[in-house]
Amino acid sequence: MRRKSILFLSMALVVAMLFTACSTTTSKEGKKILRSNNSSEPGTLDPALAQGTHESWVLENVFEGLMTFDEKGELVKGMAEDYKISDDGLTYTFTIRDGAKWSNGDPVTAEDFEFTWKRALDPEMAANYATILYYIKGGEAYNTGKGSRDDVQVKALDERTLEVTLEFPTAYFLELTAFYTYFPVNKKVVESNPDWAKKPDTHISNGPFKLVKWDHNAKLVLEKNDLYYNAKKIKLDGIDLDIIEDQNTAWQKYDGGEYDLLTDLPTSVVNQLQTEGNKELSIGAQVGTYYYNINPDVKPLNNAKVRKSLSMALDRETIVKDITQGGQMAAEGVVPYGLMDEKGKEFREGAGNLIEYNPEKAKGLLEEGLKEEGMTIQDFNNANIVLLYNTSESHKKIAQAAQEMWRTNLGVEIGLENVEFQVKLDREQSGDYDISRAGWIGDFMDPMTMIELWWSDSAFNDAKYNNPKYDKLLLEAKTTMDQKVRMGNFREAEKMLMEDMPVIPVYFYTQPYVQKSNVEGIVKVPIRYPVITYADIK
């Protein structure tokens, strides 16, 4: 009797499991749903408050700015039907697209944009990314409490005309309007419900998709927005994004066929796929540079020759080939690949490789530099110079390689110290370090996004680089629309920077991603995650 009941129970269990298995395979038939993973839980889906790729990948599919990126990855008109730029490059007049609608049916108006930008600049909002709106005249003053909301020079002239006046003639302003902080929000919705962005049913957006489900830390579901003006161009019916932080688990899910596309891959996987020449892998371009900050207040690192010798002794090819192994490129300066110059060609190619690997020369430079400081190699080693990095397996491997290269090529001993990320930031800001690991991912596709980091007043200038000539070149580049002058200045500035070497660039980031062979229409814009908006599943 007992045995029988156990048998019955186990049979029932098996049947139940079979049912669950069936239900999942049939539920999505007939609909084109792209399945992928968003690497961590968005802290917000309000464009004004967003601050990273874990938010922007979703936002870029549910919202659209005045300009947007099309299926070829080119910057095209989005919510703007047309725009005019005044001769001095300071005033932009946008005409909002006729028939552009919010997902609740409201028309998208110029007033929505005015409201959105002023809202993001409101000091009360304390938006992390408000600085990217400082290009608008009066924006910085308002955000820092020195000016008023009314002095922010963005104005809805009528329902469909938006006029913006800039602080400087910013050559890349059109592209900025495709950045998520510039995405519009629905004024009516936001004013009537401050918590609108917290729940899918009140989350009103204007992009190709809309948010329909958000299980925190588990899943995001986007559905095609039929009210989107260009809906016929969108082939997917929806996008399912899991929220799984563990890269290996996400990779297993992709490999096991549960995802159609995946980015943020484990390094070992990228290396393996690359070695076997796997066609599902693409090494996407990314605007970002991995570098070491050098503290100019530490002797003998105050000497440019010493800093240059440290840079020259690093064999970057070996670092990217044998250590990082994620398809990264050896740094040739601070400006990575993917940014164009005045002729529409790679800025990097025009500027050339400014970084040399030459152990012999490095050794000579070090001796010269040390002599100028009245020091010997022995003194250098007694100074106990330490390379600081935040605890992570990959940073550690790179630091160990650098340590070894400095030891064999220069005969200097540099210690390693790893601390938690927050502690590293704290110590960098208070100048309590010798050499520290850092990285920067650009926000827009202009060399300015990298070059301006070492502006003497920049909040991000941890190496405390201060060169009036450099600042002058930057200021000139900021105040002109003449691309020839701008790019010429950037090239000169970067050269200057690599002469003084306040930071040692190590490699340029890339963004590897995989997609199944039946997925089409994915484009990679260097400053964005792979664009899945126009994807199709065959």
Place this chain on the structure above:
Amino acid sequence: MGKYILKRLAMTIVTIWAIITITFVLMHSVPGNPFANENKNIPEVVYQNLMKKYGLDKPLSEQYGIYLKNIARGNFGESMKSNVETVNEMIARGFPVSASLGAQALLIALIFGPALGAIAALHQNKVPDYISMIISIIGVSVPSFVMGSFLIQFVARNVGWIPIGGWGEWRHTILPSIALALMPLAEMSRLMRSSMLEVMGQDYIKTAKSKGLSNTIVILKHAVRNAILPIVSMLGTTVSNLLVGSFVIEKIFGIPGLGMFFTNSIYNRDYTLIMGVTVFYAVILIIMLLIVDIAYMLIDPKIRLTEEGH
């Protein structure tokens, strides 16, 4: 008994106050702030605005006072990293997930752990003992992230209806429950084995046997009931650990539970969330320990909590 529970409750409040105070002080003495981002530092003005928004610009003593006042009302405050949920909402959402997973794991551990230990003890130095030993050693010594990855690689990837990770259906809970159960299962089985061996050597077992009672009755009625006491006393911490979730297991399997908050909140310096989960965990732990003490009293007639000077 009532007096005892009242006394314990009073102690609980003092303990929780101490935990709040110590965590508060430690948390604020660690370098870093909640508003730093992976590769963007924020400008000073925005930083000041953020500090003001979350009340971090006030002196620490004042912040502490405000915090105590809020927590007395059961309000853990706003998360400094999430603009979407408050700390109360995060706990209310994460705890049921972790707790249901923990309950399943506990069930597995409770069914197999003591049984395995008892069988091992009854067949000391024979094959069942060795098998139980091997299982226990694996359970105790293989770290959960290895076990989790192993289960994904070899079970989920080969068994079609078991998903690789994620959350939503019952199927998603199978592997993480097993991975979570292994450690307590192994501990329970080792504990059960040694206490069972000890009990089996006692005079009263010999007496029972000599009275002519059947082996089954001797084992179930006399041996197991006494031998299980150490396991009951370890249940307090085990249950509370299982209920609040495991960081490693939740991360590997992509489970939206509470476990992840413990580590992530500290990494992010999300002060309110750190306090929230710490206090919550403390409360759960204290309640569990209290329940265990009461259960102990009911199972073991030798302990009388009301007569203190026994």
